[in-house]
Amino acid sequence: MNYLVEEKFELGPLVTFVPNKKYPVYNWFHFKEGFSRNFVMMMFDQFKLKEGSWVLDPFCGSGTTLLASKERGINSVGVDVMPLAVFVSQVKTLDYDVDCLKSVARDIFSRKFVPLSLKGLSPLVKQAFTKFALEDILFFKQVISEIRDPVVKNFFTLALITASNKVSMAYKDGSVIKIRKRNHIPPLRPIFKRIVKKMLNDLKTFQTKKSTIKVYLGDARHLNFLEDSTFDAIITSPPYLNIIDYIKVYAIENELFFGQTKYDGLRSYIGLDVEKDYSEFDYLDIPPIGKAYFRDMKDVLSEMHRVLSPNGDAVIVVGEGVFPNKIVPVPFILSDIAKSIGFKVKKIVHANKRIVTDQDRKKIGIARESIVFLKK
Ligand SMILES: C[S@@+](CC[C@H](N)C(=O)[O-])C[C@H]1O[C@@H](n2cnc3c(N)ncnc32)[C@H](O)[C@@H]1O
Structure with missing residues (x-):
């Protein structure tokens, strides 16, 4: 034709x-x-x-x-x-009460760390993160799961997903996931905090x-x-x-x-x-x-x-x-x-x-x- x-x-x-x-x-x-x-x-x-x-x-x-x-x-x-795609699309397109998000953020980051069991995670996930990073991810996931409002919960979950990717040793190479050992992996908490701050700022400026x-x-x-x-x-x-x-x-x-x-x-x-x-x-x-x-x-x-x-x-x-x-x-x-x-x-x-x-x-x-x- x-x-x-x-x-x-x-x-x-x-x-x-x-x-x-x-x-x-x-x-x-x-x-x-x-x-x-x-x-x-x-x-x-x-x-x-x-x-x-x-x-x-x-x-x-x-x-x-x-x-x-x-x-x-x-x-x-x-x-x-x-x-995952539906979730990301929803979180990016919803309207938020920024003051409410800020107060939930303060609560999340005031929580004291408690290690959770890594049992049941797949070998891929265990290879992709250090034990410390995984424990941090699971801890914050647990804290976020306690948030009642699904819109607020999803906002912080997306921030945590993005933060997790930043401390991951896995990377996407076309159609496959590869693992690359990293000498220095920053701790998750400050990265998660920085991402939440950035997302809150975006909400203030995005028209x-x-x-x-x-x-x-x-x-x-x-x-x-x-x-x-x-x-x-x-x-x-x-x-x-x-x-x-x-x-x-x-x-x-x-x-x-x-x-x-x-x-x-x-x-x-x-x-x-x-x-x-x-x-x-x-x-x-x-x-x-x-x-x-x-x-x-x-x-x-x-x-x-x-x-x-x-x-x-x-x-x-x-x-x-x-x-x-x-x-x-x-x-x-x-x-x-x-x-x-x-x-x-x-x-x-x-x-x-x-x-x-x-x-x-x-x-x-x-x-x-x-x-x-x-x-x-
Ligand atoms: C090339 S990506 C689209 C990216 C999008 N334009 C963006 O900017 O993010 C293709 C998407 O199609 C989705 N997909 C695959 N099969 C599908 C189907 N049968 N129905 C709906 N979505 C499907 C995949 O999950 C993937 O998110």
Whole structure:
């Protein structure tokens, strides 16, 4: 299929999370796979969204689309299958009573440390932290669990998750968690305190407008809780083909704070089920997992089409997949599927590219990350 294709590599950084690091609230949790506030703002302008418009992100991750909507007074709905993502999105987009938070913070940091048992924690979690750091994390988790107001409790839990990551020896390397021994690991308490202080300061300076924001734990393939033709725009980025297993990459956070300890077979929920029929995509010369990915993305695109209002815009940030020996042109295949569903494909903009090599460092090809513009 022929599409209008543009190369705009100056947009590259905008489709990554990196620029968010310097933005208050956006940076309350480092979500490596996210896109940036300014990308979303650019889409709002391009689609001429105004206060009161409705926008959907069916793979909302750390809530970038929702938070940007809040800044603009645009109403938004976010959906994600991972409890951690839903939690982060909610905490970043709620309204708070800062004085109440300050008084709870004073109480938390006045508590005397009591060591708790580390029994039952997985080997991964035990490798990721020193015994002292883990004891501190569990102690503060216990203190926070006593807070009655769930909004306040969640605010401090997010601060603790971020503080825990700062004293962790684990780091996320693409799709896997690696452990790196550190000579000097600062104690958790002052870091946690500093993060709480920063979050409280952010709340004082961050300017938002009145809007409705809803975040659902759900599956982008089945948005039956959303009505037909309700959204003016969709701004989203699905899991990339065969790369990130979100549940696994965030396994430490998921175990320590969400009691989620089973990760086998939870691969990102898109392209997971290779038992279910994917023969519609047999024309693609790719392994079953790739065909299952497109079968699932077809369901997602159908749902996106259904909930979008007539003439509504949808934008999808997605990368080309790298199977062992070949590059799969995901943005083009998704465009073909979108077209078959009834979308108009406005254009495909390549924003990033990288050289991909195999295990022997032989070049496989160039994989691009692109922005697909669709219209209902
Ligand atoms: C590329 S990330 C989105 C990042 C987001 N744009 C941000 O700025 O933080 C993809 C997200 O899709 C979620 N996900 C995977 N499968 C899903 C499904 N079937 N339904 C909804 N969300 C899903 C993952 O948990 C992950 O948070």
